[in-house]
Amino acid sequence: MTLSSDELIQIRRHLHSIPELSMQEYKTQAYVKQIIASFSQTNLEIKELPDLPTALLVLVKGSKPVRNIGYRCDMDALPVTETNGLSYASKNPGVMHACGHDLHTAVALGILNYYSEHQPKDNLVFFFQPAEESESGGKVAYDLGAFTGSFQIDEFYGLHDNPLLKTGVIGCRNGTLFAxxxxxxxxxxxxxxxxxxxxxxxxxxxxxxxxxxxxxxxxxxxxxxxxxxxxxxxxxxxxxxxxxxxxxxxxxxxxxxxxxxxxxxxxxxxxxxxxxxxxxxxxxxxxxxxQGGYYPVENNSELTKRFINYMKENKQITFEETKPKMTGEDFGYLINKIPGMMFWLGVESKGALHSAEFLPNEAAIQKGVDAVVGFFNYRMNLEEV
Known part of the structure; x- marks a missing residue:
């Protein structure tokens, strides 16, 4: 059964209440596995990395695959003390999802849930990544050979929430997104x-x-x-x-x-x-x-052009071309090795990223799921490899 918007919000709220620092995401990974276990398993294959025990990869087998499309989401939190007074506030003192990785994970689970119920044409590889905020979890996974064999990726996508964009707005640019x-x-x-x-x-x-x-x-x-x-x-x-x-x-x-x-x-x-x-x-x-894995997030020109064209032409999506930011992201290392691109999802928070007041609008979760599913379906039906 496809997860509803309310169910995705509840998933995000539970994740928000159990934030864990880089390389310590044991409860988070266990909860993500629990949610995935409730999905149809017909076309799913799960891979774990003994040397990176909080990472999780999920392959969705396509009906007529010509490529492997990767989707990455990060799961770790920050050493920040929350001040929003939420009913689902962090239960881990001094640790908070102040960068919105709980929302990133909820969106990824929504996309994965959709494709567990609607088999994609191409193979999809979901990477639930630990340690984005420090310790270069993406680089560690790559160096461990995570993306090999049936989990090899031909093109890689990922999002980051943006408190300065209106809820659900998709933002992107060709070239460098993050420094x-x-x-x-x-x-x-x-x-x-x-x-x-x-x-x-x-x-x-x-x-x-x-x-x-x-x-x-x-x-x-x-x-x-x-x-x-x-x-x-x-x-x-x-x-x-x-x-x-x-x-x-x-x-x-x-x-x-x-x-x-x-x-x-x-x-x-x-x-x-x-x-x-x-x-x-x-x-x-x-x-x-x-430097570790914190390379510039330099979006692949061909993939980004295709992504932007789709978002601009979709009447259900509001798209904004954004300027580069000097913030860092270890997804830059992955798309230095594998063609890929990253984009923004507007969450319209009153508090800034990495602040104790960060509070994303949860209505962005379903909008993010819909935008990515729509784009992936469009991408998989294109003739070019």
């Missing part, structure tokens, strides 16, 4: 000493200040003004007491760019600035990078 992100850590090794004898020490705080100031010029003076890049240092640690010169400083930040080339360029400039300061201050600077 890629890289964590960067800078460790400065100077020499500690007495505040009264600075000439006998090598002040790591002074070096850190120079480093931060110089890096700010990368965006303003090394990058074409019409292109986008961001460097943010959000944390710095140095020193133990006011009258001791710090011998070591640690700076932590993030690099963001709309394509991988931009990220690599910024990374190289930071290395060059660090090398110059090592000579200027006779110190040692260690630069550490960690």
């Amino acid at each position: 890629g992100t890289t964590e960067v850590n800078i460790i400065i090794h100077g020499k500690s000493g007495h505040a009264a004898y600075p000439h006998l020490a090598n002040d790591a705080i002074v070096i850190a200040a120079n480093f931060i100031n110089q890096v700010q010029t990368v965006i303003s003076r090394s990058i074409d003004p019409i292109k986008c890049g961001v460097i943010t240092f959000g944390k710095i640690q140095a020193g133990v007491i006011r009258n001791v010169i710090a011998g070591e400083a640690r700076i932590e930040g993030t690099i963001r760019g709309l394509n991988q080339e931009m990220i690599e360029f910024i990374r190289q400039r930071i290395i060059e600035i660090a090398a110059g300061l090592e000579k200027s201050f006779n110190c040692q600077i260690t630069v550490e990078y960690n």
